[in-house]
Amino acid sequence: MPADTHADAPPSAAYADAARAEYRLLRRLMIASLMLGCAGCFAFNMVDPDLWGHVRYGQEWIEAGQMHRTATHTFTAEGYRWVNHENLAELAFAWGFDHLGVGGMLIAKCLAGMLIIGLMLMVAGWRGVRPLTACAFLLLVAVNLKAFFPMRPQLLSFLCCAAMLTLLEAAFLHWRRPFRTHEPAQLPARPAIDWRPLAFVPVVLVVWVNSHGGFAAGVCIACAYLFGRGVEMLIDRRPGDLPKIAGLAAVAAACVLAVFANPYGTGLVAWMAESLGSPRPEITEWAGPKPSDPIFWQLVALGVANAIAWGFTKKQRDWVKIVILMLVAWQAVSHLRHIAFFALLSGFWTPPHVQSVLSAMRSKAANGLEIVRPAPLMKWAAVAAILFTTYVQTRSLASRLLVLPVASNQYPVDALQYIEDHELSGRLVVSFNWAQYALAALAPDTTVSFDGRFRTCYPQEVVDMNFDFLLGEHGGARHRSPNSGPIDGARVLSYGDPNLVLVDRTYPHAVEVMRQQSADQGGRWSLLYQDAISQLWGLANRYDQPTSPDYVAPDSRSIGDQESTRLVQWPAFPQRRGGVASRPQPEKLQMTRRADERTIPPSPGA
Structure with missing residues (x-):
């Protein structure tokens, strides 16, 4: 029988270990509850007004074996060109409802949202963020995404954006520049870029450009990110940097060229330029958020959380990410539909700084205090509360995954x-x-x-x-x-x-x-x-x-x-x-x- 590892330890050490074990149980229960909260947001089952059309167009494409090039089902635009920039999404919806049914598609939609959260958690883990801290912040991210998670082609935009941000984080995971403050001298000045993830960014954009018009935001984010890294190398010029800058430029060029990998070629680009250049005051999603909008205060909370995290962090600030976040935040307060992209960027880039702020606050508050085990009554009351919350969340989640109600x-x-x-x-x-x-x-x-x-x-x-x-x-x-x-x-x-x-x-x-x-x-x-x-x-x-x-x-x-x-x-x-x-x-x-x-x-x- 193995010896008791705490046999010779002082009672205080055993007491501290027991306290940590009990807090660990509570943390795990809280993480599970927070993840169920995220799933509840992605199980949002309000019908989107355009869903009927998306499924119909996809079914007709499958039945005919070819994509319609002119307007269908209309008597005012017969023979007029149709630039369908959501063709893959409509094929996916048509196939999904035909083969999985309503319940299967609702489950798939919820799993897509949880996949996005899973990628954010993975990136947070790469950065050393504690799971509970990451999950708490990502619940705020999920709350901001909820309004944008009916069954609609935008879902593929969000999945592609999450995949692209994951690849960028993987490629620049150890990126450090010596001109930044707080750069430890013992760390390597410039680890090599991992080019393998970068090679897949244009591939993601090819899928994205055929799924939803949000690809324009994706191309802008990817190119701005790569441009920012190139500027960093130009500021801190070192031997061997020029080939890397050229490589980043080549990836950015491939991202731009990916836009033309669609059934319309340059026609899609021309249409997008014309369409985005024209205001859409009649469309609510192109208006700015107002206090009366259900999403308004969630956006305010996310903006405040970002400001505190980036403003008071003890970690190095990445100016490239800050600039992109600010630009996307500007778009979010200008157009409701861009709030989702601000939430996605926040979910991938902000958790390390949230942890930094919380760790500093916790260290200051706990200075000189000993670890105390929770009283049995408090511990079991907390466990019961979390389990009850989990039960309620599970029932609500299950009911939303069964029906897509048309009122x-x-x-x-x-x-x-x-x-x-x-x-x-x-x-x-x-x-x-x-x-x-x-x-x-x-x-x-x-x-x-x-x-x-x-x-x-x-x-x-x-x-x-x-x-x-x-x-x-x-x-x-x-x-x-x-x-x-x-x-x-x-x-x-x-x-x-x-x-x-x-x-x-x-x-x-x-x-x-x-x-x-x-x-x-x-x-x-x-x-x-x-x-x-x-x-x-x-x-x-x-x-x-x-x-x-x-x-x-x-x-x-x-x-x-x-x-x-x-x-x-x-x-x-x-x-x-x-x-x-x-x-x-x-x-x-x-x-x-x-x-x-x-x-x-x-x-x-x-």
Whole structure:
């Protein structure tokens, strides 16, 4: 039998070891609870308005064996070029929902988020960060990412960004420059760059450029990082540096060239330059965060944490990372959609400095104090609290991984069922946030005037007339083509000869336009259906005339303000007449709405 290692140790040493063991147990339980908190953020199961379209386009590509080059499912942009910069994401979504189902895709989405956190933890471990410190900070990162984690192509942007940052950290893991302060003389002045991870950065960008438009941010971050390292070597010139600088320049050039590895070649670059050069005041994700936004205070907390960590750290500050962080932070406060990139950079670069600040505070507070074992009552109370929190988190996480609910008081579930029941079809003007739902649910019989693909497949003039209808002047916050003429909310009602209009009643301008259209011009439009959130209008000369084959009798119309609170499993397509399931049928869920299943804001989001 091995001898007791503490047999000859003084009682104080054994006592300290026992205390450390008990604190270690508590730390492990806290780490598990923090990781479950991160998983809960990534299990966010609010439906994205564009998900229906992404899955539909991917399925059509798989069925046809080729990618569409011109706009589909629309009557206002037939034959117009379609620059689909999210093709790999749409293929992944189509394959995933066809083979894994809703639950499988929700689990995959959550695992993708946890993979990002896992990469951050791995990099933090390389830097010597304690797991509990890293997990606590990464929970704040996950909270900032939560709002950006519905099922959408941006997820591939986040995965590619995390992979790229991991490779950069691996390549420059031991990077030190002698001109920095606090450089220990005994350390090597300049360890060699590990070129192997750097070689894969352009490969990641090739995947990224075919997955989501966020690749533009990735190229900028990668090139800025490599440029910064090259500047460091130019400032601290040493023999043998020029070949390394040339190597970094070659990697940066390869990152830029990766942008052209897409089905459109230079066409994608030209479209991106044109699109990003035009403001998007109508799209909420391109607006700056406001205190009323759910993400605002999480961003403030992350910004304050970064400022404290980088401002009071005892570790060396990396000016390259600081400059990039500040630039991305500027973009985050300018555009909501860039908050996610600020969170990702923070997760990879800030934990070592968080630990430095916390270690200094802990050392100062514990100076002269002895290690004390927690009292049994306190210890078991803490364990019980952590276990109870873990239980609640686990139940919440499990429930979110089972359903992707479509709320009938947010989406026109009942209006689409009315359209299906009454065999209505044709050319539909539909509110922006509902367009891809209607497009997928009613295809191929019905096409739409405009949808969330925005400028990728619609001329600016078509974009303008649809937002003229939806928003009007929008408080003067509109960007329109000079060829669109003055704002005219009714123009979209005649362009391309639509016969149906589906209005979101939370847009008062669109409701007022339809009210005027029904009263003016001899009542050109007639109300066929209305509930608490939607109105369906049809051409009066088509649906009001008893001699018309499309006539809808007054007793067949449903006009009211009834509010439905049903939650229906995605895709929530209408049930076909006669029970024919040519589309997936909705599965009614007996659920209550949770607080975080927020309604879509009144202004359209991308």
